[in-house]
Structure formats: structure tokens, C-alpha cells
Amino acid sequence: MKKTAILFPFIILSIFLAFQDCHKTEEIHNTSLQNKATSNAITIMPLGDSRVEGAASNSVSYRYDLWKKLISNQWNIDYVGTQKDKTSYPLLLGKHFDSDHEGIGGFESKDVLENIPDILEDLGTPDVVLLGIGGNDLIREIPLEQVIENINQTIDILQNSNANITIFLEQIAPGKTNIMTPASTIVYNSFIENLATIAMEQTNDSSKVILVNMSTNWTDSYMADNLHYNELGAKEIADRYFEAIVENLEK
Structure with a gap:
């Protein structure tokens, strides 16, 4: 009887520990699958100024609409950046909006160039960058040659950090027609043409720009104010990015 009294709790304890081990093994397996899913995601950094950020109270960013289109079409993506979008968005297919980005209101091309090394050191280099910059440079009449050089150097840094990076380079939308004077339109058009040259010259065997x-x-119907998008404009930007991503990337 004494032996039975001793063995019975030992057996119960053994069964309990075995159950716990199985449960832990299952947790480890599930965590491993989650990590694998995350590691297989395409990391995308939306990079630029307030049009990327959506900073103004009456304007929005394209990031949410693009995320919706990608998630709805079974793309496994992960927005990355040191900035957080604090806007509340509805769930999509049970998923919360990925709020990470690297858009900062007021930034010029030199600001992106100066900050990108620290950003890459903090986060690592993404698979994809969506680069929209230059509007503030044009408004502040920064010499066009300097703007182009800043963008070229930013791309150099990204490619040196990840030889296989894909960079989508925005030929940025103009401002509202009432601020596009004949003189500013000439500078804007020259900037747009120079961006085409950048994309051609910076593309190489392993990295596409x-x-x-x-x-x-x-059209002005896409604008919330003189410079920023409304919801219709944000959706239009997202649609154009989505078409480019589908055409040039693999899921």
C-alpha cells in the first residue's frame, strides 16, 4: 500500500510533465511557422516627405490604400520604417494596418540622404523602397543639380547596403494648378525628365530602379490642398504603385 501511495502521484506528475512538453513543442512549432511567415514577407519602406507621411490633417497618404490592395491580392508584405502612423484604420481580412513608414513632413532630398544611413543601421535594408521626394526642394528652389545628386547618392547607399534592392522612384505629382506658374512648371518638368535618367542609369544587373x-x-480633384493628396488622390497613387509592383516583383 505504501508503494502505491508513492507511485500514484509520481505517475500523475509524469503525465502532466509530458503534456507540458508536448504543449511547449507545439508552441515552438507555431512560433517557428510565424517567424517563417514573417521572414518570407517582402519588406517595403515608404520613404520621403509629407506625401508619404500624410501629415496634414486634411490630407492622407497612399500607404493604406496600397496596403489594402496588396493584402487583398495575397501579397505577403511588411512595411518598415522608424515612423508610426497613428491614424485608426478598419481591419482588413482580420489584419491591422501596418503603420510603419519613413515619410517625414518638410523633408527635402538632402534630409533623406543624411538620414538613410542611420535608418538602415537601425532597421536593416528593406527588399523594396518606394521613394517619393523632391517636392519641397522644388518649392524652396533648391538647385536642380543638387536635388538630382542627392537622389543619386541616396540610391547608391541603398544599393550598397542591399545589392538586390528594388527601388520604385516616383515621378512626383505636380502641385495644384493655381501654384504651378510657367517658371515652376519648367523646373518641375525638368525634374521629372531627370528622374527618368536616374532610373535608367542606376538600374543594374541585380538592382532595379x-x-x-x-x-x-x-488633376486638381486629387488634391486636399495645394500640395497634398485627398482620399481620391491617395487611392490613385496607390493604384499606380500597385500596378508597378505587380509588374516588377514576384510574390
């Missing part, structure tokens, strides 16, 4: 035309077929 892909031009995304936001410039043509653009």
Missing part, C-alpha cells in the same frame, strides 16, 4: 509615373493624367 523603376520609374512610377505620378505626373501625367493628374
Whole structure:
């Protein structure tokens, strides 16, 4: 009787520990699958100024609409950046909006160039960058040659950090027609043409720089104010990015 009294709790304890081990093994397996799913995601950094950020109270960013289109079409993507979008968005297919980005209001091309080394050191280099910059440079009349050089150097840094990176380069949309004077239109058009040259010259065997035309077929109905998108404009930008991504990337 004494032996039975001793063995019975030992057996119960052994069964409990075995169950716990199985449960832990299952947790480890599930965590491993989750990590694998995350590691297989295409990391995308939306990079640029307030049009990327959507900073103004009456304007929005394209990032949410693009995320919706990608998730709805079974793309496994992960937005990355040191900035967080604090806007509340509805769930999509049970998923919360990925709020990470690297758009900062007021940034010029030199600001992106100066900050990108630290950003890459903090986060690592993404698979894809959506680069929309230059609007503030044009408004502040920064010499065009300097703007082009800043963008070229930014691309150099990204490619040196990840030889296989894909960079989608925005031919940025113009401002509202009431601020596009004949003089500013000439500078804007020259900037757009130079971006095409950048994309051609910076593309190499392992890294593509892909031009995304936001410039043509653009109307004031897409604008929340003189410079920023409304919801219709954000959706239009997202649609053009989505078409470029589908055409040039594999899921």
C-alpha cells in the first residue's frame, strides 16, 4: 500500500510533465511557422516627405490604400520604417494596418540622404523602397543639380547596403494648378525628365530602379490642398504603385 501511495502521484506528475512538453513543442512549432511567415514577407519602406507621411490633417497618404490592395491580392508584405502612423484604420481580412513608414513632413532630398544611413543601421535594408521626394526642394528652389545628386547618392547607399534592392522612384505629382506658374512648371518638368535618367542609369544587373509615373493624367480633384493628396488622390497613387509592383516583383 505504501508503494502505491508513492507511485500514484509520481505517475500523475509524469503525465502532466509530458503534456507540458508536448504543449511547449507545439508552441515552438507555431512560433517557428510565424517567424517563417514573417521572414518570407517582402519588406517595403515608404520613404520621403509629407506625401508619404500624410501629415496634414486634411490630407492622407497612399500607404493604406496600397496596403489594402496588396493584402487583398495575397501579397505577403511588411512595411518598415522608424515612423508610426497613428491614424485608426478598419481591419482588413482580420489584419491591422501596418503603420510603419519613413515619410517625414518638410523633408527635402538632402534630409533623406543624411538620414538613410542611420535608418538602415537601425532597421536593416528593406527588399523594396518606394521613394517619393523632391517636392519641397522644388518649392524652396533648391538647385536642380543638387536635388538630382542627392537622389543619386541616396540610391547608391541603398544599393550598397542591399545589392538586390528594388527601388520604385516616383515621378512626383505636380502641385495644384493655381501654384504651378510657367517658371515652376519648367523646373518641375525638368525634374521629372531627370528622374527618368536616374532610373535608367542606376538600374543594374541585380538592382532595379523603376520609374512610377505620378505626373501625367493628374488633376486638381486629387488634391486636399495645394500640395497634398485627398482620399481620391491617395487611392490613385496607390493604384499606380500597385500596378508597378505587380509588374516588377514576384510574390
